[in-house]
Structures are given as structure tokens and as C-alpha cells.
Amino acid sequence: MADTLHTPTETLHDTLLRMGEQARTASAALAKAGPAGRTVAILAMADALTAATGDILAANADDLAGGKEKGLSDAMMDRLALDEGRVASIADALRAVADLPDPVGTEIARWTVPSGLDIARVRTPLGVIGIIYEARPNVTADAAALCIRSGNAAILRAGSESLQSSIAIANALRAGLAKVDLPQDAVQLVQTKDRAAVGHMLSGLNGNMDVIVPRGGKGLVERVQAEARVPVIGHLEGLCHTYVDKGADPQKAIDITVNAKMRRTGICGATETLLIDQAVAADLLPAIAAALTDAGCTMKGDDAARALVANIEPATEEDWRTEYLDTIISVRVVDGVEGAMAHIEEYGTSHTECIITEDEATAEKFLAEVDSGIVIHNASTQFADGGQFGMGAEIGIATGRIHARGPVGAEQLTIFKYMVRGTGQTRP
């Protein structure tokens, strides 16, 4: 991968510009390869990844040593760590992406207009996609595969703590592409920890960066908002809410809340705030709180919640705005579904919200009026996942307002064009 590493004779900006040009050229080859060619490419990437297991684990050992020195949390070290089983899982995930339907060229709609023109809306790749993500080595492979599946070239920027692992994985993916005679530069990884590289990506690489997909916390988000000169499909934090309505089934309220918070606390679909209807708070909150406590969850709440449950700590205003990604939940008593929706509008991040109720009218009101990418009735917010939606793999959950909301899979990494077939029509 030496060709994408910047050299002493080249500035970092020039390196990125060159990567953009290489990506643009590669994306044309990817388009011509067609669905079958892209499937073969992803399978070759999977095989090459498996073959490179030794190199990847050696590189990962370097990252882990660096992470230990840097004092990363146990959770971060765990996300960073690879072993043979995890590398095999990453390769399996690539094979699953190879099995996904290829979205490029599919007709979304086709109709004939009175002039006789036959008009088809057909999916096309976005072009060159820049993906900026955290220190999770698997994302390098997942993101690259989804880009190839959707006919896009990828320029990847991995979290610095995972750089060596990511380079090793990207090298393997590129070797796989080369094996099937596709340009390696369809997958390129930024090979420096220098954060200036992010700025260069956000600047648009002279027109050779079509879309940026940022995955990360508030710092990245703010930087992207301030600096991006290209379209962004934002993946911001998931400050998800579960609202227990007065019409809730008590057992569902307990089971869903505990699952939504505690199944995995580190994912963006984990519930961070429990809202409970004042009409049933006295009846239901003690049992829900006991179940959360049994599951190892700490609670912070408003005065009304604390008056009902002894072991709820006081919540500050900041708590309602905090994505804990941990075994902590904030709890607030609200005035019915209107109160819940007002809280979500004020503090939510438009990711995923759930209502628990047996009252269909209230549920439908919540689903219609809450303005989040995913709104759920009577199921855990942890279902906010492309795989659970039947979409196969995903890059993440989009929280912006244009192009796509919710899970971003291969289909969401495409756009469309109109193919118009005439028989000599001129416009009167």
C-alpha cells in the first residue's frame, strides 16, 4: 500500500488529493465490473483477509500495546482487540455483504408519460465515499465491503488507536481486489494519525470526494459541521429514549427497558433515558428500577422519579443530554405522551425512540409525531440496526435529515438517475 502513503516528497494534502484522483479512476472500473464482478471482488477480499490473519494480528498487537500505553479503557481495548476468531468473523461479514443484492442499476420506478417517453429511475453509485470512524478494526472491512457492494470507491480514515490493524486489513482487502483485476484504489486507507488528514477529506479533494460519512462523537460532529465542503451523511450520537406510557403492559415495560439499556450498553441504539408517564410511575417505576438495578444499571433521575425509587441519584440538566454508552440510565417522569414527545424534541438526537403501550392510538400518535430516524412501538431500541431491519450490513444509523435516515446499508450508499427512452420526441 506504499502508493497511498505520503512520502517526504509530497505534502499530506497532496497525498490526499492523489488518493482522491485514484479513487475516482477506480470507481469507474468498479461501475464497469457490474454486480457479478463486485460480488467476486468482495469474496476475494474475504479470502485475502483470512489469508492475512497473521499480519493482521501482529499489527493489532502493536495497536494494543499503544492503547495500553495510552491508558485506553477496558471497553475501548476490547473493541480494538482482534484474535483469530474475530478476524474470521470479519471475513464472514464480508461474505455476507457479497451475498447482498447489488443495488446498482436496479429500477426504483418506471413509468410512461403522455408524450410517450418511457422514464426509469435507476440506482447509481454515489462515487467516492469518505468514511471517518472510530477505533474499531472491523469497520475498515465492513465499510469497504459496503462501498464496493454499492459500486463506490472508499477512502477510509480509521481511529488512530487502530491504525496499524486498519492498515493491515486494508492491505488485505486491496490484495483481494488485485487478485480479481480490479483497481486496489477502490479501497484506500489514510495512513497517518495526523488529524489534518480529516480536514483535507472534508475539503472535498478537488471534487474527488462525493460524500463524507462521519461516525463518531461530538468532537468529530462539530468539526464536520464547521469544515465540510462536501455532502455529509451524518452518524451522530444515539441519545435514544424509551417511553413507558400509562397504557403499557407492565411486563413488556420491564423487559423492553432492561433490554434497551443493558443488552449492549456501548452501541448507539442503547436507550439512555427512560421516560415514564406520571399516571403509572408509582405503579411501574419501582419494578422497572429494580430490574435495572438487578441487571447492574445505575440510575439518575428527576425529583419525581427519586421520590418513588430510593436508589436513583439526582440527574442534572446535562444528564438529559448525555449518551452514557455505559450501565447508567437517566429517568424522568413526564406528563403523558405529549410530555414524552416534548422531552424527546428538546434532548433527542433523532436516532431511535420507543413507546411502550397497549393503546394503539397513543402508539400511532407517537410513531407519527416523533421526528427521529427510527420510532418503535413495543420493542427494544437495540433493534436499531441494519441487520435487524433485514438490510444486511450497515455503515451505521444516519441521524441527519437528507438522503437517508436510520440504518445506512448498501442501498443507502446509492443515488439515482433518470433513464429516458424516446422515439424521436421533441417538446412542443
Added chain:
Amino acid sequence: MADTLHTPTETLHDTLLRMGEQARTASAALAKAGPAGRTVAILAMADALTAATGDILAANADDLAGGKEKGLSDAMMDRLALDEGRVASIADALRAVADLPDPVGTEIARWTVPSGLDIARVRTPLGVIGIIYEARPNVTADAAALCIRSGNAAILRAGSESLQSSIAIANALRAGLAKVDLPQDAVQLVQTKDRAAVGHMLSGLNGNMDVIVPRGGKGLVERVQAEARVPVIGHLEGLCHTYVDKGADPQKAIDITVNAKMRRTGICGATETLLIDQAVAADLLPAIAAALTDAGCTMKGDDAARALVANIEPATEEDWRTEYLDTIISVRVVDGVEGAMAHIEEYGTSHTECIITEDEATAEKFLAEVDSGIVIHNASTQFADGGQFGMGAEIGIATGRIHARGPVGAEQLTIFKYMVRGTGQTRP
């Protein structure tokens, strides 16, 4: 409309921020009004517009006087001018938008996954849309109506030469909204010629501007690219190409080329460059050129074209990049469909391109490989129009790569969310 005009006690930036807040509040009311409520609103806007014809024509007279003083071209003066008939046409266009299906709340797709969750992808408004456009008074009404149809609040910035007409039209639209008890601030117009207002809009109005739709030339485009802190659905210039392939039917080549260039020269779908296959240039170009000349068109071409037709002036490199919007066409002889596609990739603006040929395989290759929002086989590029596509009214033709390409109608001014209906599911 005094409430949206900035006062000496308020900076322009504060005025815009307040307009953003007002738009956000209004958009919620618009969502609650439902499809029927929005239809009633657009009809009331049409009636109010008709009732205000006198005020609108008086304001238009001011704009015309200003335009004359400023020395606007005849074409610009014509676009600016209103009379009773044109105002009636604008009102009719509003009624046509009222007749369009309301996209909000419609299910794009719905499926059940193995966990038993019922997942629906449902259209929702974008929120608050900022539209920046040229001095065409009718756009004020068209854009506002399309925003209302799709459940969005609009903040409009009209070309300064049409400001008085636009204010009068916006006042009428707002009066119509008030008549049906909807917030007038669902339609707001920036009431100053100060170009700083555009910068404030592009800054995002503290989160109260969800999308900017810029319509205009290179100057606006460059400003938007440099300054926008919010998503953009770009409507850039239409440097459209018509390619006459060696497989072309000669009569279709003549008819389509003349129509594509000359039917209306001032629209973005007008062809600006004629590409002709060297294999048939000697046979076909003289007849096409004669027909263009008869229609009043001037030609600029490369040496090969000039060798075949006496009255073709020499073209410079700049001509291939020029959207004439006039009775001028550039002409280039190319090496078959590959040469045409290479020229389009180099000089096109991803708007609309046409191939004229009876060879189906060549046509399908062109449709598949040319990366423009609209690709046409054997019909005039002047069909690049939402109405001609059966989409009803349009804001314009999007030339960006995300969210929407081609004609942007009511449906394209929406996004979607996922409504997930469960029965108590927790994720294992």
C-alpha cells in the same frame, strides 16, 4: 409581513435567526394540518394571490422601473415582468400543486423481519427549507407551494431585481395561510437586497435551517460551496449535450437537435453542445447545421466541424464549458459514443444528456454509463422538466449527488423515517 422585516433594533442576522425559529414552529403546525389541511392551504394561497393582483402588479412596476434603470437585458426584463395573465398563471400553478398527491406519511415500503417486527419506511418533511433563487417572481409562489405540499416551512430569498414583486406575492401567500388558520410563517421571504442575508441562511440559523436549495449561476454555487453549513440540494447550471451517433436517424437528429437547442434557449434543459460522431459528421452535420441556422442559431465548433460547415465560428476551450442560455451552440466532432462520453465527463454539469441513435446497444451503453441526473435516448433535452416527467411542479433540476438528482418536486422535498411496530420484542 412587518414581522419578518428587520427593524433598526435588530441586526439582519438576528432577523434571520428569528425567521428560522418562526419557520420551525410553523413547520410543526404544517405537519399536524395533514394532507387535506395542506391542500386547503395551497388553494387559499392561490385565491389570495388572485385577490392581490393589483398590489402585485404595482410592486412589479417598481421592480421593472428599477430593472430598466439598472439596464437589465430584454430577456431578464421579460422574466421579471408580470401582467394579469401571468399572475393568473401563477395562481393556476398553485392550484395544480394543490392537486398533487401529498407525499407526507406515505409508505415507501413495508416488510416484516424474522423477529416479527413490522417495519415501514414512511415519508416525512425535511423541515425548514431555504430557497435562494434568481429574479423570477413566479418562483416565489411555486417554491412556497411545493414546500407546503411536502409539509415544509419555506424561507425564500429572491433575486434582488424582483424583490418588490416577491414581497407582494409572499404577502398574498401568507394572507392565504392566515385565512385557513395556518401560521403565516410557514412562508417567509427575506426582505432585503443585502447579500449578507444569504450568508446567514447558509450558516444554518442555529439549527433551524434543514436544507438549502440554491438555484443560480456559478457565483451562487461557489458561495454556497464555500459557506454552507447545512445540507444543500444543488441546482447548478445545465450544460446539456446532444450526441448524434453514427446510428442516428437523420431526420430525428435534425428535429431533436433543433428542438433541444432552440425551443427555449433560456432554460437549464436547453442543449448547449452538439457532439457528432465522426463516422457520420460529413453526412449529417451540414443538414443539422443548416436547420440550426434556419432556426436562428449561431454555431461555434472545432476544426473538424468547421471543415464541414462554412458558417461555424471557431470554438475555444471555454466554449465547451459555457452555458450560453442563448441562440448559440458549440459543435464538436467526436470519436463515437466513447468520445462523446469522454467529452461529457470532462465538460458536463451532470444535468441532462441525450443520444440520438437507432442502435439500441449503443443507446443502452450511453444511458448506463453517462453519469448525469437525466440521460435521454432519442428525445429532446428540453424534456428535462418535472412536469414532463409527470411529477407535477418542480423547484428545479438537481445536479448534486446526494438525496435527489433530476427534477425536484414535492416528493423530493421529503425524507423518510422508519416506523417499527412490535409486540414486546427484546433483542437476544
